[in-house]
Amino acid sequence: MWRFAWKNLLTRPLRTTLALIGLSIPILGVLGLYSISGGLKNLVDDTLEKIQGVVVLRENAPSPVFSSLDPEYVERIAALPHVKNVAAEVWGFPPSVEGTSFMAKAASTELLGRLRGQTQQQRMQNLFDPVILSGQDIPAHQGLQTAVFANALLPPDQGGGRFLDHRDVGQNRIVISRKLARDFAGPDGQPKQVGDHLTIGSGDAAEDFEIIGIYDTGSMFLDGVMITDIDVARRILNVPDTMVSNIYVEADDPRRMSEVASAIEAALPDVDAREMDELSTDFTRLLGDLDKFLLMIVSLALLVGVVGIVNTMLMSTTERFAEFGVLRTNGWSRGDVLRLVTAESAYLGLWAGLVGSVLAMVLVALGNQFIGGGLKLVLGPGLLGFGIGLSVVMGVLGGLYPAWRASRLVPMDAIRLGAR
Amino acid sequence: MIDVVDVIKTYRRGEQRVEALRGISCQIPRGACAFIVGPSGSGKSTLLYLLGALDRPAGGSIRIDGADLTGMSEADLNAYRRDHIGFIFQSFNLIGNLTALENVLIPFLPRGVSASLRDRAEALLDEVGLSDRKHHRPRQLSGGEQQRVAIARALIKDPVLVLADEPTGELDSKTGDEIYRILRRLQTERATTLVVVTHDRRFIRPDDLVLEIQDGQLLTDS
Ligand SMILES: Nc1ncnc2c1ncn2[C@@H]1O[C@H](COP(=O)(O)OP(=O)(O)O)[C@@H](O)[C@H]1O
Ligand SMILES: [Mg+2]
Numbered sequence: 001m002w003r004f005a006w007k008n009l010l011t012r013p014l015r016t017t018l019a020l021i022g023l024s025i026p027i028l029g030v031l032g033l034y035s036i037s038g039g040l041k042n043l044v045d046d047t048l049e050k051i052q053g054v055v056v057l058r059e060n061a062p063s064p065v066f067s068s069l070d071p072e073y074v075e076r077i078a079a080l081p082h083v084k085n086v087a088a089e090v091w092g093f094p095p096s097v098e099g100t101s102f103m104a105k106a107a108s109t110e111l112l113g114r115l116r117g118q119t120q121q122q123r124m125q126n127l128f129d130p131v132i133l134s135g136q137d138i139p140a141h142q143g144l145q146t147a148v149f150a151n152a153l154l155p156p157d158q159g160g161g162r163f164l165d166h167r168d169v170g171q172n173r174i175v176i177s178r179k180l181a182r183d184f185a186g187p188d189g190q191p192k193q194v195g196d197h198l199t200i201g202s203g204d205a206a207e208d209f210e211i212i213g214i215y216d217t218g219s220m221f222l223d224g225v226m227i228t229d230i231d232v233a234r235r236i237l238n239v240p241d242t243m244v245s246n247i248y249v250e251a252d253d254p255r256r257m258s259e260v261a262s263a264i265e266a267a268l269p270d271v272d273a274r275e276m277d278e279l280s281t282d283f284t285r286l287l288g289d290l291d292k293f294l295l296m297i298v299s300l301a302l303l304v305g306v307v308g309i310v311n312t313m314l315m316s317t318t319e320r321f322a323e324f325g326v327l328r329t330n331g332w333s334r335g336d337v338l339r340l341v342t343a344e345s346a347y348l349g350l351w352a353g354l355v356g357s358v359l360a361m362v363l364v365a366l367g368n369q370f371i372g373g374g375l376k377l378v379l380g381p382g383l384l385g386f387g388i389g390l391s392v393v394m395g396v397l398g399g400l401y402p403a404w405r406a407s408r409l410v411p412m413d414a415i416r417l418g419a420r
Numbered sequence: 421m422i423d424v425v426d427v428i429k430t431y432r433r434g435e436q437r438v439e440a441l442r443g444i445s446c447q448i449p450r451g452a453c454a455f456i457v458g459p460s461g462s463g464k465s466t467l468l469y470l471l472g473a474l475d476r477p478a479g480g481s482i483r484i485d486g487a488d489l490t491g492m493s494e495a496d497l498n499a500y501r502r503d504h505i506g507f508i509f510q511s512f513n514l515i516g517n518l519t520a521l522e523n524v525l526i527p528f529l530p531r532g533v534s535a536s537l538r539d540r541a542e543a544l545l546d547e548v549g550l551s552d553r554k555h556h557r558p559r560q561l562s563g564g565e566q567q568r569v570a571i572a573r574a575l576i577k578d579p580v581l582v583l584a585d586e587p588t589g590e591l592d593s594k595t596g597d598e599i600y601r602i603l604r605r606l607q608t609e610r611a612t613t614l615v616v617v618t619h620d621r622r623f624i625r626p627d628d629l630v631l632e633i634q635d636g637q638l639l640t641d642s
Binding site for chain 2: 325326327328329331332336339
């Protein structure tokens with residue numbers, strides 16, 4: 001009977017193919033959506049794993065760049081129990097780097113990239129996130145266990161150089177990412193190296209920086225950051241010394257992190273003390289909302305796919321009434337006819353799921369070729385299984401009404417309908 | 421023994437009621453060969469389909485070997501059609517997606533086809549002279565060949581009753597003769613009851629039972 005159902009589908013290849021496409025595209029959508037959000041979630045988790053302290057920001061500030069705090073808070077936080085390290089930071093968008101303002105940057109890197117024969121991937125990466133300057137209170141940061149950028153420094157044999165230390169206080173020295181080193185390559189196309197220089201600001205305010213270290217976190221959320229001394233950054237970013245952007249805090253025991261965070265929020269009412277797993281849950285919730293929204297759109301597409309199957313199966317059952325009459329005449333029950341038609345649409349669903357899955361695998365593989373910044377789309381067997389299962393369920397649902405209609409016919413009417 | 425008592429069948433065509441059968445009573449002995457004749461639209465097919473349990477009469481009763489079709493449940497009717505009734509139609513009604521052999525096996529497809537059933541189907545196709553056509557599709561067969569497949573399909577269940585609705589209506593007269601020869605032969609060999617609707621009296625033999633219908637009623641004098 002399954003073979004019979006299968007043959008019935010093959011009899012009308014064009015119609016079958018169309019219905020198949022109609023359902024496989026939304027299945028592709030579902031799989032793509034989940035693989036992107038899964039990839040994003042992994043990336044965020046990876047990124048946040050690198051930052052294990054508590055980040056203290058102005059209440060409701062979305063990121064350090066938009067936060068300002070009273071520098072006195074450093075002392076007050078340091079005085080709280082179980083606080084081990086407290087390090088102030090200043091964050092901001094530098095006016096321009098190497099004479100490129102960031103409005104123009106996207107366009108020019110695209111153009112230059114083409115001129116230099118850069119790969120699509122390199123140029124795409126250049127278009128991602130902006131460059132951010134971070135000034136660190138160097139002595140305080142040297143005591144940190146989980147200093148993100150210092151820990152991500154390239155090994156010396158790969159040209160990693162060194163991180164900022166006491167010698168660099170007040171000096172125009174800077175640590176940049178491997179990505180930025182490539183973005184700001186010299187006219188010869190050579191990426192910047194340790195010992196090379198970098199100009200930040202333009203005109204009279206332009207300042208020359210020596211690159212002393214190169215890091216690579218592998219996360220596109222972090223690799224746009226250049227790190228220098230806090231007072232140097234103040235000068236470049238025009239930040240008065242009556243404020244800092246954020247304060248990075250480590251507890252004496254990583255397990256006391258949330259305790260410390262609550263203590264900080266209790267002591268300083270106008271700040272948010274964000275733990276990373278809290279940020280991670282925030283982000284996960286955001287992704288969840290996004291997922292829900294996209295899922296709604298995909299559900300609509302799925303609905304259209306199912307309607308396509310209903311339509312296909314209605315056409316195919318309507319023109320086969322005589323055939324169902326013959327089957328009933330030969331003792332097939334209503335249930336047998338119902339099963340036959342449902343089996344046909346289940347096959348449709350199965351194939352749509354397989355086609356959608358193969359497309360999704362191809363697109364994810366392609367996507368991972370072109371998307372950098374540490375974002376890896378994931379499409380595991382579980383997700384594929386879910387996609388195919390969903391597709392079969394959709395196929396069966398789409399086939400139920402036509403199947404019911406076909407099975408309901410009185411055999412005599414079916415025969416006569418067919419004879420006309 | 422088929423015992424038809426006062427059978428009524430009406431169709432609704434919009435607001436109109438069509439009385440296709442208006443109280444038909446007749447008896448067909450077991451193993452007989454009966455012909456239902458009459459003008460077009462007189463209700464011949466309707467009576468035949470009711471005998472084959474393809475629908476229920478609006479009134480009256482039909483008993484076949486003591487079993488009352490009118491009182492049977494849906495499931496019993498399915499089983500009855502599957503196991504006891506062989507049907508042959510004017511337009512052959514083979515299924516285009518199945519080979520000749522698979523068409524013969526249709527009654528058993530939902531429950532699985534055993535090797536012995538398959539052998540039986542092949543033997544029947546041999547009997548109707550289609551040994552070398554078993555794996556052909558209906559569209560690769562001539563009308564006469566298709567009707568012979570339909571005969572094999574009707575006989576695979578060893579039916580007590582074979583019903584044929586104008587089985588030669590779409591065939592030329594030579595092929596028609598051939599079909600009747602096969603039907604007659606198999607019927608006498610197996611001693612099944614055969615009921616044939618036709619308006620071609622050419623095939624009727626003196627000792628056949630003839631039921632003549634006009635306007636949904638039996639003419640008793642024939
Ligand atoms: N499904 C139906 N709906 C309405 N009228 C029908 C239907 N089937 C048959 N009829 C009518 O019932 C009468 C008997 O039909 P039928 O049994 O096919 O006659 P015959 O086989 O003798 O030509 C005809 O008048 C026909 O038009
Ligand atoms: Mg008729």
